[in-house]
Amino acid sequence: MPSLFYEEYFPVWIALFVSIFLSIIIFTLSYILAIQNPDTEKLSSYECGFDPYEDARNTFDIRFYLVAILFIIFDLEAVFFFPWAISLSHITSWGFWTMIDFIIELALGFFYAWKIGALEWE
Amino acid sequence: MLFLLLSIVLIISAILVISAQNPVHSVFFLVLVFLTSAFSLFLLEIEFVSLLFVLVYVGAIAVLFLFVVMMLDIKVTKQEKDFMIYLPMGSFLGLIFFLEIFLTLQENFVPFLPLSGRELYINWLNCIDSLTNIKVLGQLLYTYYFPFFLIAGIVLLVAMVGAIVLTLNFTQKAKHQFVFRQILREKKNSIYLIK
Numbered sequence: 001m002p003s004l005f006y007e008e009y010f011p012v013w014i015a016l017f018v019s020i021f022l023s024i025i026i027f028t029l030s031y032i033l034a035i036q037n038p039d040t041e042k043l044s045s046y047e048c049g050f051d052p053y054e055d056a057r058n059t060f061d062i063r064f065y066l067v068a069i070l071f072i073i074f075d076l077e078a079v080f081f082f083p084w085a086i087s088l089s090h091i092t093s094w095g096f097w098t099m100i101d102f103i104i105e106l107a108l109g110f111f112y113a114w115k116i117g118a119l120e121w122e
Numbered sequence: 123m124l125f126l127l128l129s130i131v132l133i134i135s136a137i138l139v140i141s142a143q144n145p146v147h148s149v150f151f152l153v154l155v156f157l158t159s160a161f162s163l164f165l166l167e168i169e170f171v172s173l174l175f176v177l178v179y180v181g182a183i184a185v186l187f188l189f190v191v192m193m194l195d196i197k198v199t200k201q202e203k204d205f206m207i208y209l210p211m212g213s214f215l216g217l218i219f220f221l222e223i224f225l226t227l228q229e230n231f232v233p234f235l236p237l238s239g240r241e242l243y244i245n246w247l248n249c250i251d252s253l254t255n256i257k258v259l260g261q262l263l264y265t266y267y268f269p270f271f272l273i274a275g276i277v278l279l280v281a282m283v284g285a286i287v288l289t290l291n292f293t294q295k296a297k298h299q300f301v302f303r304q305i306l307r308e309k310k311n312s313i314y315l316i317k
Contacts, residue, residue, distance in 0.1 A: 060192070060193075062289045063289065064189065065186070065189050065193070065289065066285055066286065066289045066290070068182065068185050068186055068189060069186070069281070069282070069285040070282060070285070071182060072178070072182040072183065072186070073278050073281060073282050075177065075178060075181065075182050076178060076278060077278070079174055079177060079178060080263075080271075080274075082170070082256060082260075083170065083256050083257070083259040083260030083263060083264075084260055084263075084264055085260075086256050086257055086260050087256075087257050087260030087261045087264075088260075090257075090260075090261050091260065091261060091264050091265050092265065094264075094265055094268070095264035095265045095268070096264075098264045098265070098268045098271060098272065099264060101272055101275070102271060102272060102274075102275040105272070105275035105276060105278070105279050106275060106278060106279060106282075108279060109278070109279045109282035109283060110282075112282075112283060112286070113282065113286055116286065116290065118286045118290055
């Protein structure tokens, strides 16, 4: 079993190491080669046109949260598609229609959100 | 070896989640916990679940946690948190969880305690098919366990409707821009004399 596992994921392993190595090289080279000449204006956080005066954490509209929740739900729907699509030739038409029922259930919620204007902003 | 390293990182970052003073930092350590647990699941050849961890937990649920932290408007906690308050309840819940895991291992996998009455544990290595994790899930979830799948869909629907009902302000209507009405507007039906 391990041999198969390592054969399958050896390219992934190489890609992981190359990406880590490359990011380390880029960061260190840009740190070493660039001329470091800091002062207060350079190091302060930059906001276009005026001095940064507020904390980054503000109260914000609850709709961002709603968008994130709706994103999670449809993300999960997409996740459920993958095993279904992989094994579509093995499961019978029963499995096919189960998925269709699942899509209809979520489409009901989607049309509710659309009809009520949950994602619209004033 | 790699599994051991990942477990050490996981445990350290899990401790840092509850002991970090800044809530945003503890959310970042939570993301690290999710990532390392996804890696260790990958090493156990449970690939689909581990990718699902990265996709759903790191991609979406961590964002929700960050939103909650920002909404709660807690800055850095000044005083030392008194962990001893949470100790009885937390250890009780942890005990229940470990009991569940222990019973599952005892019943279905290699038993720790000698079994009374029953003969032998099932050697699951003999039962292993050469199917991957995602294929097994796909073949079981949509046929044998289809009621649970449909119930999951209904739970998602209820969550969606509940989130919309809780957050949406129904009194304010969004102002729309009707493009066809703007295009159809001409000189002869928009200019008129008022006496």
